[in-house]
Amino acid sequence: KNxxxxxxxxxxxxxxxxxxxxCSYSVGISALHWLQQHPGGGIVSLFMLxxxxxxxxxxxxxxxxxxxxxxxxxxxxxxxxxxxxxCAVSGGTSYGKLTFGQGTILTVHP
Amino acid sequence: xxxxxxxPKYLFRKEGQNVxxxxxxxxxxxxxxxxxxxxxxxxxxxxxxxxxxDFQKGDIAEGYSVSREKKESFPxxxxxxxxxxxxxxxxxxxxxxxxxxxxxxxxxTRLTVL
Numbered sequence: 001k002n003x004x005x006x007x008x009x010x011x012x013x014x015x016x017x018x019x020x021x022x023c024s025y026s027v028g029i030s031a032l033h034w035l036q037q038h039p040g041g042g043i044v045s046l047f048m049l050x051x052x053x054x055x056x057x058x059x060x061x062x063x064x065x066x067x068x069x070x071x072x073x074x075x076x077x078x079x080x081x082x083x084x085x086x087c088a089v090s091g092g093t094s095y096g097k098l099t100f101g102q103g104t105i106l107t108v109h110p
Numbered sequence: 111x112x113x114x115x116x117x118p119k120y121l122f123r124k125e126g127q128n129v130x131x132x133x134x135x136x137x138x139x140x141x142x143x144x145x146x147x148x149x150x151x152x153x154x155x156x157x158x159x160x161x162x163x164d165f166q167k168g169d170i171a172e173g174y175s176v177s178r179e180k181k182e183s184f185p186x187x188x189x190x191x192x193x194x195x196x197x198x199x200x201x202x203x204x205x206x207x208x209x210x211x212x213x214x215x216x217x218x219t220r221l222t223v224l
Contacts, residue, residue: 004152032209041198043215086152090211094212095160096204098213100152
């Protein structure tokens with residue numbers, strides 16, 4: 001079993017729909033990261049969370065430390081949100097090691 | 111503009127050849143990382159360097175080598191000993207400041223072994 005599991009692996013939505021991507025982890029962490037990878041391959045960091053909830057525009061990330069679970073929500077989804085969303089956790093090392101989930105492929109149709 | 115550059119974007123190599131992937135950053139970050147991405151799998155750490163002239167093996171270092179002679183540069187060599195080198199390679203650097211702990215990624219190099 002992977003230390004970081006994401007669900008679903010693939011997600012298709014219509015423009016305007018509310019989207020949720022889930023991430024569960026089995027190790028102790030100091031922080032959880034949500035990343036976005038566009039079709040060209042480049043990765044950008046969306047959020048870093050150690051507790052609670054963060055919001056940026058139409059994106060909301062939450063984390064429940066006790067349940068070892070995080071969710072990424074996208075409100076009013078748009079075709080430009082189509083990308084791979086990756087959950088990663090850090091903690092336990094001083095060198096910043098990240099352990100990554102396998103990613104969720106999101107496709108939003110107009 | 112500050113950021114991380116990787117070159118080339120696409121690289122083709124014949125079996126048995128070594129190849130070096132470039133990674134440069136002008137973010138003044140001390141720590142840098144190399145990851146490998148395969149379809150359906152999470153990124154995996156190949157090597158990391160926390161400071162100039164120092165680097166450590168990650169989870170899948172076999173068949174790879176690195177150097178860190180300058181703060182800005184962390185090249186990765188894929189040697190002929192790497193049994194399955196076709197993959198997407200990502201370089202990253204780390205910003206660690208107060209509560210901030212974030213990795214910045216380059217655009218990646220897609221290596222194909224023919």
